[in-house]
Amino acid sequence: TQSTRPQRILGAVQKNATRGDPRSVVRAIDQYCRNQEWAMNVGDEKGCILDSVVSEVNPATVLELGTYCGYSTVRIASLLPPHAKLITLEFNPEFAVIARQVIAWAGLEDKIQLVEGASGDLIPKMKEQFGVETFDLVFLDHWKDRYLPDTKLMEECGLLRKGSVLLADNVICPGTPEYLEFVRSSPRYESQYFKSHLEYTKVEDGMEKSVFLG
Ligand SMILES: O=C(NCc1cccc(CNc2ccc3[nH]ncc3c2)c1)c1cc(-c2ccc(F)cc2)cc(O)c1O
Numbered sequence: 001t002q003s004t005r006p007q008r009i010l011g012a013v014q015k016n017a018t019r020g021d022p023r024s025v026v027r028a029i030d031q032y033c034r035n036q037e038w039a040m041n042v043g044d045e046k047g048c049i050l051d052s053v054v055s056e057v058n059p060a061t062v063l064e065l066g067t068y069c070g071y072s073t074v075r076i077a078s079l080l081p082p083h084a085k086l087i088t089l090e091f092n093p094e095f096a097v098i099a100r101q102v103i104a105w106a107g108l109e110d111k112i113q114l115v116e117g118a119s120g121d122l123i124p125k126m127k128e129q130f131g132v133e134t135f136d137l138v139f140l141d142h143w144k145d146r147y148l149p150d151t152k153l154m155e156e157c158g159l160l161r162k163g164s165v166l167l168a169d170n171v172i173c174p175g176t177p178e179y180l181e182f183v184r185s186s187p188r189y190e191s192q193y194f195k196s197h198l199e200y201t202k203v204e205d206g207m208e209k210s211v212f213l214g
């Protein structure tokens, strides 16, 4: 039977990466997706922007919306301080199955909680079910038309505090026009655009970093 792209990505990790070495997992996925077949990981170029924002925020609590195969999950978690926690939400069960194995290969199970379901259903349960107060950093990388409603939902649920940082992937390609318009015009956010390229291509894309001002 035919393998899926996520299964082939996992195979590349198990073949080329060292167990317990998150950076080798990231490298193995980037080499596979650059040389064999494209996949919608944040990738190496935008990944450096992600690394710099994670390092600057040095978050104790991170929410990732959209796990896919766990590339950015592993990339973020590898930079977290001890005892810091990352919750990642994935709607597609097939992606979740692969991501759990990629996370395990990297040896980061203790820092990462992968929750299956849709952001709209899970965000209101964060405090009671997952014991979260607020998130220091949110990485948005799921369905692009969910970025804005989920940001408003996180505000309503009291999950953002003064200084919480939102980092959004793909604000140019595929694009998130309503989200960009909102965070750039709202007096409650201070936004900054990081120009880059769509993963593994020369197509323009970028990431938007928005600080919640409370
Ligand atoms: O669309 C994208 N990613 C999101 C996505 C996509 C599919 C499935 C899921 C299922 N996961 C999911 C859904 C809803 C959810 N709610 N809460 C959690 C959660 C999780 C998520 C994307 C596309 C491109 C792209 C494609 C083609 C092209 F030509 C250029 C660019 C590049 C990217 O970097 C991208 O990130």
Ligand SMILES: [Mg+2]
Binding pocket: 040, 041, 042, 141, 169, 170
């Ligand atoms: Mg993306």
